[in-house]
Amino acid sequence: MKNIAGHHHISMITKNLKVNNGFYQNILGLRRVKVSVNQDDPSMVHVFYGDLVGSPGTGLTFFEMPLVGRTHRGTDAITRIGLLVPSFESLVYWKERFTILGVKHGEITEYAGRSALHFEDNDGLRLVLLNNNEETVPEFWTEWDDSNVLPQHRIVGMGPVEITVQSLDTLSNVLQNIFGYIIKSNSDNQVVLQSIQGQSFGEIVIVKHGGPKEKPGRGSVHHLAIRVKNSDDLRYWEQRIKDFGFIIMKFTDRYYFESLYFKEENGIVFELATDGPGFTRDASIEELGSKLELPPFLESKRKEIEAKIRGIEF
Template identity: 65%
Template sequence: MYTIPGHHHISMITKRAVVNNQFYQSVLGLRRVKKTVNQDDTSMYHLFYGDLTGSAGTELSFFEIPQVSSTIRGTNAITRIGLLVPSFVSLTFWKERFEALDVNHGEITKYAGRDALHFEDPEGLRMILINNNGEAVPEKWATWDESVIEQRHRILGMGSVEITVRSLESLSAMLKEVFGYTEVSRTETEAIYQAVAGQAFGEIVIKQEDGPRERPGKGSIHHLAIRVKNEAELRYWDEVVRNNHFNSSGIVDRYYFQSLYFRESNGILFEIATDGPGFTVDSTIESLGRNLDLPPFLEDRRDEIEAKLIPLD
């Protein structure tokens, strides 16, 4: 029986890729590891930020949709992203940095039992910096030495992901009984589950909230992808998903990884994605994210695709 080793990536919507590109590189110090396009709509950028190589579990992914409006917040949505930093001192560093750069943020507080600092990106995407406090992270995570942030305070990768739903019970049951997540805590209105017991890099925080469904827009979260090692594991989970009466997309080749998609009963979109082949399949480590990379099946349309995109740098 296979297990889920943590988050793979998380995908959001941005209205302005130029603003998004500046914030995640120049403010948060992440590396842009892939500049490509949405394979289902090549008129929009698909940007990935992460560690040195965009390792699984570090990837923040954005689709640019220029015509999108503002998010109307509500329930049945992925509502917050945690990013791990090395220490409590790092949280103090980031609070001071956010104050200096006029980034919307709160005070240092607690989240899911850990020291944390809430903040938002320029489009209102809700995030939290979480003190990893020296705990283990996946061995493939590697810091990017050209980051504007000094190493002792750099963002390590993804931590807790918050999902707000009308039915906590159904989502909890899926994580625990279908995917084998460990239940850390549970009340009537909140539960915490971990893909790897004791570790934040695969943690999901569920909050129960009635009310209207969120209407997505700029700064909203499209889906959460969880990790599997390879295609054999992905095929196993495809069968598990179908056997538990979820509608699987079937396996989709995204070139940089293979994946499948399904929605749980609250309507939350999950992706299951393989670790490889990764973003270096068509780039050297040194050149990651610098040029527009296209999967082979789009390469003959490069001129057409590039003509529709606004330069980012």
């Protein structure tokens, strides 16, 4: 059976893109690699942050919804995003940085078997920095040299992603039986799975929790995208998902990658996305994130789109 190579990206909702950009680029030191629009609703801006080129496994993406309300937290939702940093000393650095910059954060503690520092962005999105402890990461992840974070403490890429559900076994079985995820640790109310054994950059932490379902709003996570190699592999996974009785919500060419979406029984939306062509398809490395870029099928509507979108600063 083919394997899932880790996370591809994760997509969230933000209320204010200007504030969001200030947080992820100026505080977290990530690069804004693409400013585009929601291809299904071009009136909505879609921004991508990541490493130098927005490599698969480093991507945090946001849809701007200026009128969105707050998130009512609950179960059956993606509830926390892990970001890897090089060392324990990096966590100390980030705790001091967050204190100086007024970022809501906790103490250095443990999470998913690693030293960790929990924090939130301006929308209340829950994140956690984790000590990668010099473990292997994808070799193509590339630092952005213009980051204002000290090189030895920069965020490396995505780590464990937490999903809270009412039925832990249902989601765990989907990840194991369809996609080949492997159990790293297991207890009554939590299971940690890895797409590649021993590698944290593909971890998913499933937490069992009853109660009301989360009502999404600003700072909520829309979906998690996981990595597939290419178009052929995507069609392999499409058939495998169907064979297990799930419906493909959408199969589409996003221009920067191909993807499909499906929803498991707890209501969690997963995207499967190909590694390429990538964000340099329509921009040089130097130009990434410096202008509004649209896939070819939306170019004829550029003036209309530019007239509607707000809050973009280049």
